[in-house]
Amino acid sequence: MRRQKPLTRSAAGLGRGTRIFLLLGLAALAAGPSTAPDAARSASLAVIPIKDEITDVLRRSVERRLEDARAAGAKVIVFELHTPGGLVTSALDICRLIKNLPADVTSVAWVNHEAYSAGAMISVACKKIYMSPSSAIGDCAPIMVSPTGGLEELPATERAKAESPVLQEFRDSAASNGYDPMLCRAMVTVGEEVWWIQSTTGDERRFVSAADKKKLIDDVAEAERKWKTVESLADPKSGREQPLVQPVDRPDTLLTLSQSEAVAFGFASGIVGDLDDLVGKLGQSGAPLYLETSGWETFAMWLNSPWVRGFLFMIVVVGGYIEFSHPGLMLPGITALVALAIFLGAPYAAGLADIWTFVLLGVGLALLAVEIFLLPGFGVAGILGGLMVLGAFLGTFIPREPGAPMFSLPNLQGTWDALKIGIFAMSGGLVMAMVGIVLVLRFLPQLPVVDKLILSNPSAEALAPQDPFASVGLVGDVGLVISDLRPGGQARFGNEVVDVQSQGKYVEAGKRVQVIKRDGGSIIVRPLTDEA
Numbered sequence: 001m002r003r004q005k006p007l008t009r010s011a012a013g014l015g016r017g018t019r020i021f022l023l024l025g026l027a028a029l030a031a032g033p034s035t036a037p038d039a040a041r042s043a044s045l046a047v048i049p050i051k052d053e054i055t056d057v058l059r060r061s062v063e064r065r066l067e068d069a070r071a072a073g074a075k076v077i078v079f080e081l082h083t084p085g086g087l088v089t090s091a092l093d094i095c096r097l098i099k100n101l102p103a104d105v106t107s108v109a110w111v112n113h114e115a116y117s118a119g120a121m122i123s124v125a126c127k128k129i130y131m132s133p134s135s136a137i138g139d140c141a142p143i144m145v146s147p148t149g150g151l152e153e154l155p156a157t158e159r160a161k162a163e164s165p166v167l168q169e170f171r172d173s174a175a176s177n178g179y180d181p182m183l184c185r186a187m188v189t190v191g192e193e194v195w196w197i198q199s200t201t202g203d204e205r206r207f208v209s210a211a212d213k214k215k216l217i218d219d220v221a222e223a224e225r226k227w228k229t230v231e232s233l234a235d236p237k238s239g240r241e242q243p244l245v246q247p248v249d250r251p252d253t254l255l256t257l258s259q260s261e262a263v264a265f266g267f268a269s270g271i272v273g274d275l276d277d278l279v280g281k282l283g284q285s286g287a288p289l290y291l292e293t294s295g296w297e298t299f300a301m302w303l304n305s306p307w308v309r310g311f312l313f314m315i316v317v318v319g320g321y322i323e324f325s326h327p328g329l330m331l332p333g334i335t336a337l338v339a340l341a342i343f344l345g346a347p348y349a350a351g352l353a354d355i356w357t358f359v360l361l362g363v364g365l366a367l368l369a370v371e372i373f374l375l376p377g378f379g380v381a382g383i384l385g386g387l388m389v390l391g392a393f394l395g396t397f398i399p400r401e402p403g404a405p406m407f408s409l410p411n412l413q414g415t416w417d418a419l420k421i422g423i424f425a426m427s428g429g430l431v432m433a434m435v436g437i438v439l440v441l442r443f444l445p446q447l448p449v450v451d452k453l454i455l456s457n458p459s460a461e462a463l464a465p466q467d468p469f470a471s472v473g474l475v476g477d478v479g480l481v482i483s484d485l486r487p488g489g490q491a492r493f494g495n496e497v498v499d500v501q502s503q504g505k506y507v508e509a510g511k512r513v514q515v516i517k518r519d520g521g522s523i524i525v526r527p528l529t530d531e532a
Helices: 016-023 056-071 088-099 118-124 156-177 181-188 210-218 259-264 275-281 295-303 306-325 331-349 355-374 380-395 413-446
Strands: 045-051 076-083 106-116 128-131 136-138 194-199 205-209 227-229 232-234 241-243 256-258 478-481 488-493 496-502 512-519 522-527
Touching: 045 056, 056 088, 056 295, 076 118, 088 118, 088 156, 106 118, 106 275, 118 136, 118 156, 128 259, 156 181, 181 194, 181 205, 194 210, 205 210, 210 227, 232 259, 256 259, 295 306, 295 331, 306 331, 306 413, 331 355, 355 380, 380 413, 496 512
Parallel strands: 045 076, 076 106, 106 128, 106 136, 496 522
Antiparallel strands: 136 256, 194 205, 194 227, 232 241, 478 488, 478 512, 488 496, 512 522
């Protein structure tokens, strides 16, 4: 089945991200004309892929594509999920966008091929869930990682703060869309067992906690039991009964469901092989409207990759060094400033950098200015300022944790991972910068254009003082003494009067002398009468 694609892209949904890139000089390229959708874009079903890490850039992209889908008249909107998760705040915003769709619009999550963490939260915000073959959904709990990389128990207060908004979102989605609340909770919270039980008559099944299972089964005499544990499940693909391992979720694990488990547990509506299969199961006809991320949205996400940010950091360091070591070139300084603006602006637009990083950067730069202009050589202000600037740069890699105060140490695995990535990117950028500086010192003055802008170091001959009378009083010239030589004095050679020095003998004025030696700027003479 052929997929329709939009003919134009609206920039209206980029919001704060567009303003950031305006400041970076990208607005002229990123902002496109906003046009009303035409008949060629109309479709009853639209597909919005949500892939890779979920950030604020992706959230704004989803918002824009939802507007395009609504403008095209889509009554079924499919969210194709292939994501490991991402920012909780961005995912919560996407969930609200989905739940705020009109009642006559059906939202469908298509897990193709994974929807972990924030991806699982977005999935349950939809009215229906479909799974692709070899797919998985779940694992949406905060985990604390120690600075050494080992797992540690999350304190109760911190766990409550981190889990609260996520649990509330799952509870609301379960109540609104008919998903089992026990399974939803098990995807977020550890420490609880989940059992799948059924009535002895076989007409009802439910998920219960270990306490409820004990109350309904273990504490009841076998002859009087009305409930029993489910021992097998029917594979949705083959239809064959397969043994079921109980409990469904253990206290030390987070619930993650395969495609077969999700369907058998009633969490997903079915398994689909491809988009055509999904369109058929949803009872739709015609080509779906496939709304992908725009080129500039993809570019904005690309700018936040560690490799790109490490390269930008290298440009900032090398460009700043060239500008300070060769004042007046301007181009390296401008390049460094543009790279710095992108280095700081891209993560802020993506929701990764918090406002405190820019406050820390401003204070650090102020301390560096104090060190340079007010207290040169003092050292303390410069060291503190440099550390603050580096800390601010590193902070642009670290998102704020949900429920955490503005200044707090990382508690969640994703935050520690982001910190490690930031250290790796900046260290790599610094190493590349040092190599670049060495190359600059070696080759920059030899470039055809730059060699005309940079003054070359003068030679030793050029630095030597010049004798204004270099052509006067050459060896063999004869002159007239005009002041007694004791042994120094003056003599006239032609029309020029110069200082001369005899060989140690007294010579009266009016005598004729001959130059016998020049030693630097000194002229050594002898009286001609000595030759007689």
